Amino acid sequence: MSEWKFNRDAIRAFRFVRCGFDAATGVAQLVYAFDDGPEMIETVTVPGAPFVLDDARAQAAERALRLLHLIAGVSYYKAAVPEEIRIDSYAIGADTAALIELIYVNGLGEFAYRNGLNLHGKIRFPVGQEAGAKAPALGLREHALVAIGGGKDSLVSIEALRALGVEQTVTWIGGSQLIRACAERTGLATLNLGRTLAPQLFDYNREGAWNGHIPVTVLNSAIMVFAAVLLGVDQVVFSNERSASYGSLIEGTGEVNHQWSKGWACEQAFGEYVQREVASDLHYYSLLRPLSELAVARQFAKTDRYDSHFSSCNRNFHILGERPASRWCGVCPKCHFVFLALAPFMPKPRLMGIFGRNLLDDPAQTGGYDALLEFQDHKPFECVGEGRESRAAMAALAERPEWREDALVKRFAREIRPQLDAAELRIEPLLAIDDEQRIPPALWTRLRAHLAA
Numbered sequence: 358m359s360e361w362k363f364n365r366d367a368i369r370a371f372r373f374v375r376c377g378f379d380a381a382t383g384v385a386q387l388v389y390a391f392d393d394g395p396e397m398i399e400t401v402t403v404p405g406a407p408f409v410l411d412d413a414r415a416q417a418a419e420r421a422l423r424l425l426h427l428i429a430g431v432s433y434y435k436a437a438v439p440e441e442i443r444i445d446s447y448a449i450g451a452d453t454a455a456l457i458e459l460i461y462v463n464g465l466g467e468f469a470y471r472n473g474l475n476l477h478g479k480i481r482f483p484v485g486q487e488a489g490a491k492a493p494a495l496g497l498r499e500h501a502l503v504a505i506g507g508g509k510d511s512l513v514s515i516e517a518l519r520a521l522g523v524e525q526t527v528t529w530i531g532g533s534q535l536i537r538a539c540a541e542r543t544g545l546a547t548l549n550l551g552r553t554l555a556p557q558l559f560d561y562n563r564e565g566a567w568n569g570h571i572p573v574t575v576l577n578s579a580i581m582v583f584a585a586v587l588l589g590v591d592q593v594v595f596s597n598e599r600s601a602s603y604g605s606l607i608e609g610t611g612e613v614n615h616q617w618s619k620g621w622a623c624e625q626a627f628g629e630y631v632q633r634e635v636a637s638d639l640h641y642y643s644l645l646r647p648l649s650e651l652a653v654a655r656q657f658a659k660t661d662r663y664d665s666h667f668s669s670c671n672r673n674f675h676i677l678g679e680r681p682a683s684r685w686c687g688v689c690p691k692c693h694f695v696f697l698a699l700a701p702f703m704p705k706p707r708l709m710g711i712f713g714r715n716l717l718d719d720p721a722q723t724g725g726y727d728a729l730l731e732f733q734d735h736k737p738f739e740c741v742g743e744g745r746e747s748r749a750a751m752a753a754l755a756e757r758p759e760w761r762e763d764a765l766v767k768r769f770a771r772e773i774r775p776q777l778d779a780a781e782l783r784i785e786p787l788l789a790i791d792d793e794q795r796i797p798p799a800l801w802t803r804l805r806a807h808l809a810a
């Protein structure tokens with residue numbers, strides 16, 4: 358048989374071939390293929406094997422594994438975005454298909470925009486008779502797997518849960534040494550979940566596959582939900598703030614959200630599905646949903662415990678390629694935004710100590726900050742706060758003697774602020790704690806009081 362060759366535009370179908378879990382080793386296999394091509398196998402490893410599961414937990418683990426199989430397929434589907442989607446080894450109902458199509462169409466929003474593809478109405482999952490009853494309660498023990506990403510957001514959650522006495526395991530996926538260092542710095546229990554992508558994907562990328570951004574947060578969430586079932590714990594906690602629900606407004610296209618799967622719509626759809634279809638007592642939520650990016654930055658500034666460990670710069674988190682020389686590249690939108698968001702809430706020398714330089718006194722960063730401010734440009738496709746948050750933070754610095762002479766702050770005061778409504782530039786309204794969240798009620802009451810302190 359002639360060897361199958363990846364030819365992006367000739368591929369007709371994307372196949373979910375099968376998924377399986379070996380309880381003796383803790384290794385899950387997620388298997389995909391294009392047409393009759395080679396199997397692409399992604400693995401996820403959960404430490405703590407061998408797992409001995411009663412029937413109810415084993416069935417819930419199977420449901421969580423299938424959910425993961427369906428969501429993680431996005432990495433491979435995107436390489437060719439073929440017309441047909443096939444599920445070879447199990448059937449899904451309309452509820453499951455609707456969730457996965459929501460995640461694919463919205464989570465690939467930036468991918469489609471940048472590649473000039475229209476995925477609306479194109480992504481259709483086959484619906485059949487889904488086996489298994491609705492999710493029972495599993496009697497999961499009260500304990501939170503708290504996702505850590507190495508940046509400020511999850512560290513704010515971890516410290517808030519510590520202050521509230523919530524039992525937690527700091528959890529991350531992949532091999533990032535930066536995340537490991539942050540996790541160990543917490544002094545709490547840690548859990549590192551393994552993940553290896555199918556190697557063919559990197560080859561296909563070199564051979565002309567479509568490529569771009571994927572909804573990695575809901576993918577990480579599905580991995581942690583699977584782990585929570587295996588470990589018998591009742592909470593999976595992420596740290597996605599309110600601002601993540603708002604995308605970039607693109608002329609002639611509308612809103613494109615780089616971080617859709619960090620947004621409220623995804624948290625609700627995924628969290629409700631998990632309780633309906635995986636385990637009714639398994640709670641998935643973002644602890645920071647009620648907060649804006651500026652409110653998160655203000656909370657983060659309250660402790661310097663992680664100043665020498667954390668980074669929000671995504672250049673630290675590539676699977677392939679070199680590790681960056683510094684934790685902060687200083688030229689990407691996340692570096693620009695985190696520097697600006699922290700500046701109003703911590704002494705300037707401390708911030709300069711974290712970044713090693715003053716990004717706001719570097720004229721070369723003008724374009725980057727204009728995009729953050731939505732001045733003559735749209736918000737960058739990155740996990741950054743809303744434009745109004747950046748504008749309010751810059752306006753606050755323009756009133757500070759230690760900041761107002763810096764190049765970009767002075768430019769904002771002279772050229773941009775005069776064109777803005779002063780009422781829109783106040784920080785206080787942006788620090789308000791919202792009520793849109795799905796945090797367990799007893800915890801939410803205590804957290805609200807803690808955040809208001």
Ligand SMILES: CC(=O)N[C@H]1[C@@H](OP(=O)(O)OP(=O)(O)OC[C@H]2O[C@@H](n3ccc(=O)[nH]c3=O)[C@H](O)[C@@H]2O)O[C@H](CO)[C@@H](O)[C@@H]1O[C@H](C)C(=O)N[C@@H](C)C(=O)N[C@@H](CCC(=O)O)C(=O)O
Binds near residue numbers: 464562572574576616
């Ligand atoms: C770290 C990063 O930004 N990676 C994006 C980058 O990938 P790159 O090619 O530079 O290198 P690698 O990260 O090593 O990935 C190699 C290829 O592997 C594919 N891939 C990787 C992980 C995965 O889960 N699925 C995959 O398909 C992909 O084809 C890579 O090229 O550029 C890629 C193409 O634009 C992005 O797909 C990579 O994005 C990662 C999946 C990633 O982890 N990105 C996060 C930093 C991220 O974007 N977080 C968002 C949350 C978005 C959300 O809605 O959840 C955020 O912080 O806002």
Ligand SMILES: Nc1ncnc2c1ncn2[C@@H]1O[C@H](COP(=O)(O)OP(=O)(O)OP(=O)(O)O)[C@@H](O)[C@H]1O
Binds near residue numbers: 505507508574597669
């Ligand atoms: N490798 C990972 N494993 C598990 N969870 C992760 C991983 N990377 C990010 N996350 C989680 O996904 C969510 C979004 O990631 P994000 O990078 O925005 O958060 P962060 O790193 O905590 O903060 P920052 O926005 O400052 O980078 C957070 O809850 C984060 O903990």
